[in-house]
Amino acid sequence: MLAASWFTVAIVSRFVPFSWVLFGNVPRKGLQLPDDAPAASRKKTIVGITSVVLVLGVIAAAGYTWLRSNDTVNTNNRQELAEVHYIEELQDSYDVIVAGTDPEGIAAAVSAARNGLNVLLVDGKNREILGGLMTVGGLNTLDLNYSPKKSSVPGKHNFLNKGIFQEWYDKVEGTSFDVNTAANAFNSMVAAEDNIDLLMKTQSMEPIVEAGTDGNRVVKGLRIVKADGTSLDISAPAVIDATQDGDLAAAAGVPFTQGRSDIGDPEAQMAVTLVFALKGVTQEVWDSFGKIPNTGIDAMSAWGFHDAANYVSSDPERVKLRGLNVGRQNDDTILINAMHLFGIDPLDPASLQSAMELGRSEAPRIVQYLKDTYSEFKNLELAYTFDELYVRETRHIQGEYRLTMADLMANRDHWDAVAYGSYDVDIQATSNTDTGFVLYSPLQYGVPFRTLVPQKVDGLLVVGRAASFDSLPHGSARVIPLGMATAEAAGVAAKMAAENNITFRELSKSTELIAQLRDRLTKQGMELNMNAFETPYYVKHKAYKGLVAAVSMLLTSGNHDNMAYDLDGKSNMQRIVYSMNRVKKQHADYFHGDPSAAIAGVDQPAEQKLTLDQAIKTIAHAMDNEKAESLTLDEFLNSGWLKQETINGITDQTALTNGEFFMVLRDVIEYYAGVVYE
Structure with a gap:
């Protein structure tokens, strides 16, 4: 030595x-x-x-x-796509069937196989390769869950959960990646497991459902129609729905909400995107992107290009462009995620086809706009568009637990957390008049196993963006790395349910078995622990409980740094009217009046301070209370709709702050409408 x-x-x-x-x-x-x-x-x-x-x-x-x-040079070589080997002859039964070959499905299948289960992994979208949205849909820039505990190595990322996602990530180029590399990485992980049977290009798959106990249904397997038209019934005691939209869950009778129907806005759901590729990107061109104001690059990613949002489409109500997210490939192409398509029903094949046609016809116009707007794009040309759309939101199943904004805002751990998230609550535009926004930026929150266990149906777990998340926290929890973590947990849960001869619902209620589940996941490479961090300022604010209610009802947003809530800023007459109109949508059974009647005849209400009496009057009009004009604070207190301690917390009743109004509203929502946000 x-x-x-x-x-x-x-x-x-x-x-x-x-x-x-x-x-x-x-x-x-x-x-x-x-x-x-x-x-x-x-x-x-x-x-x-x-x-x-x-x-x-x-x-x-x-x-x-x-x-x-900090290097902008991509030194990686493009991989040829490896052949995906799948079987034609299936067994009559498997220990677990995983439906869907998106990243979540692959993680679930690999996890189950590594725990000794005999697995059937089924694709239902006529794909040639594995990876789904990342590969067939071209979403080659990751939305990541960074740990609050930074890496000690400069430039190295420290992600939450790790596990199978980290294993896959270490095989690709970085936070943006070449889709061939990604597909080959997924393929190699599946191919390495001898007890995974992979079936591609099925015409259809639907759950085999029987009556169970306690009024629940039980999924017993899948009915599959193969590419040649052959119909097969394959049995399994466990099925994992890793389809993007929770298709099996819906077919089995699992209750769900769609879009933002849970907050009274059933027509709203996030935009659909068609990713397209440009060719002709030399290193010189790539480096030039970094010189555009408010735009940044590294070796594989570019972001910014804010002037792109000024694009005027051929159909402004249905197509819009936002600032570009650019992922580099290992040749001379880049992939662009920026096109927003509105008015699409992703659960309707005809609507999806219409969206695809619209996107493909719009792509050349967008490319020409970019060439005209940015000199750096002048020599670039449209190479191709992808074969699947990036759909951000459809069904949100109702599970044994529903992830809430209160969970995220408290950075709450859960006794049965099987994954952790930290990505921004990124609410993308829902229409051409909407710009989208960041509602909240969490530090770290737990995702309970119970969110994977659907109500009313046994023998089934749901992973990915269709799991049991309220529509607003779904803006964070929908991201693929978190979905892969929940899927890894689902694979181990299938093993434990079989070992103990219990249902997933019974497993979800056992503190002892959930502790064992978490321990197994940890031993298999996941990190399931809350990191230490300083309590955020807003949690310590006297109006925190009111803020949670306001954010949960979409009355305010914090942006990337959570500094835009303005809790101590003065509210005004107009803002409370806007707020109560929003409350009416979400709690229509209790608020069906006209809050604007409270400011009738008021000149420039946005410039007028909000008094406590005016707040009471506006809320009463929203209730459609016949005494709205004369209801007093004492009557609200005597009716139990407001608590004295909330009133005591108001510094100046002639000029309420935003936070003080949120606290008043929180009381009314709880004690009048019976809904608690906490």
Whole structure:
């Protein structure tokens, strides 16, 4: 060891400038301690030299990682797509069937197989390759769940959950990736598991459902129509629905909401996107993107291009462009995620086809606009569009637990958390008049196993964006890395349910077995722990409970830094009218009046301070209370609709702050409408 250490020091000293500051002058012919040096001295020297060498190694590795993270050159070579091998002859039964070959389905199948289960993985979308949205849909830039605990290595990302997602991520280029690399990585992970049977290109698949106990239904397997028209019934005690839209769950009778119907806006759901590719991107062109104002690049990703949002489409009500998200490929192409398509019903094949045709006809016009707007795009041309649309939102199943905005705002852990999220609550536009926004930015929150367990149906788990999330927190929890984490948990849960001869619902209620589930996931490579972080300022604010209610009803948003809530800013007469109109949508059974009647005849209500009396009057009009004009604070208190402690918290009843109004409204929603946000 001494000789090796001296040799390393000599090499470092020879080739690393100024390393003599650490080592002194090192003779080129090698170093030796005197033969009569005490043993203790020799030992200290060995330890010292070895420590310095290790420190230098860490510094060198960190420096290399940092340099690579700040490098704009993509040195990766494009991979040829590997052939996907799938079977034609199926078994009559499997331990678990996983429906869907999106990343969540692959994670679920691999997890179940690694836990000793015999798995059938079924594709129902006529795909040639694995990876779904990432590969066939071209979504090659990841929305990631970063850990509050930063990596000690500069430039290296530290993600929540790790596990199978991290294993896949380590096979691709980075936060943006080449779709061929991604597809091959998914393929290699599936192919490595001998007990996964992969079936592609089915014409249809639907759950085999029987009557169960306690009024519940039970999924017993899948009825599959193969590409050649052959119909097969395949049985399995566990089915994992990893379809994007929760198709099996819906067919089995699982209750669900769609879009934002849970907050009284059933027609609203996030835009659909068609990803398209441009060709002709040299390194010089790529570097030029980074010189555009408010635009950034690294080796694989580019972001910004805010002037793109000024594009006027051929059909402004149905097509819009936002700032570009650009993912680089390992050739001369880039993929652009920016086209928003509105008025689409993703559950209607005809509507999807219409959206695809609209997007493909619009893509050349968009490319020409980019060429005209940015000189950096002048030599680029449209290469192709992708074969599947990026659908952000459809069904949200009703599970044993429903993830709420209160969970996210509290950065709440759960006793049965099987994944953790931290991505922004990213609410994309729902119409051409909507720009989208970030509602809230969490630090870390837990996703309970119960969100995967659907109500009223046994033998089934639902993973991915269709799991049991309210529509607003779904803006964060919908992202693929989190979905892959829940899917990994589902694979292990299938094993544990079989071992204990219990249903997933029974498993979800056992604190002992859930602890074992979390322990197995941890031993298999996941990280399931809450990190330490400072309590956010808004949680410590006196109006925090009111803020939770306001955010849950979409009355305010915080942006990326959660600083836009303006809790201590003064409210006004107009804002409360807007707020109560929003409340009417969500709680229509209790609020069906006209809050604007409270400001009839008021000049410039947005400039008028909000008094407590005016707040009471406006809320009463929203209730459609016949005494709205004369209802007093005392009557609200005596009716139990307001708590005295809330009134005591108001500093100036002649000029309410936003936070104070939120607290008043929270009381009314709880004690009049019976809904608690916490």
